[in-house]
Amino acid sequence: MVPIRRLDVLLADAARKDARTLRSVDLMKFDLEVWELNALRGFEQQFVTQRPYLIFEFSGETDPSQREILSWLWQRNFIVFDNFFRLVDENYLTERTDIVGKMSLNFVAVHPTRLQAVEAAAYRIRMELERTSLDFMKLATERHFRPGYC
Numbered sequence: 001m002v003p004i005r006r007l008d009v010l011l012a013d014a015a016r017k018d019a020r021t022l023r024s025v026d027l028m029k030f031d032l033e034v035w036e037l038n039a040l041r042g043f044e045q046q047f048v049t050q051r052p053y054l055i056f057e058f059s060g061e062t063d064p065s066q067r068e069i070l071s072w073l074w075q076r077n078f079i080v081f082d083n084f085f086r087l088v089d090e091n092y093l094t095e096r097t098d099i100v101g102k103m104s105l106n107f108v109a110v111h112p113t114r115l116q117a118v119e120a121a122a123y124r125i126r127m128e129l130e131r132t133s134l135d136f137m138k139l140a141t142e143r144h145f146r147p148g149y150c
Helices: 007-017 036-041 044-050 064-075 092-100 112-144
Strands: 027-030 053-058 079-082 105-110
Touching: 007 044, 027 036, 036 044, 036 064, 053 064, 064 079, 064 092, 105 112
Parallel strands: 027 053
Antiparallel strands: 053 105, 079 105
């Protein structure tokens, strides 16, 4: 049997034992197969004060726990995006199958106080993807349309 401890308690105990210990969490990645809400509840005190970025996954089948997780995050003022950078709202789970079928998706939850950093990172990623795409098209064109190649 594996002992279960609240992350709030674990971090507090570690900080008391050693001042150099991790005192905050900036990013959390969950893939707990419907146990995400339990994990969030075990970290609630720290989660609300530290406001880490949260990455989590929902399976392709919509179930009640997904709505509970989203509600829990929204009640704490977090904004949720899917991995296509679409805003997740109350209608998302209902409309989702029309958008992406039954595939699993990753989500990012961000507190508004950290949104500017996410926007800046998304802009940098977009610029890099555009540059990479242009480089690829240029290379493909040079190789495909050079004399004697076709």
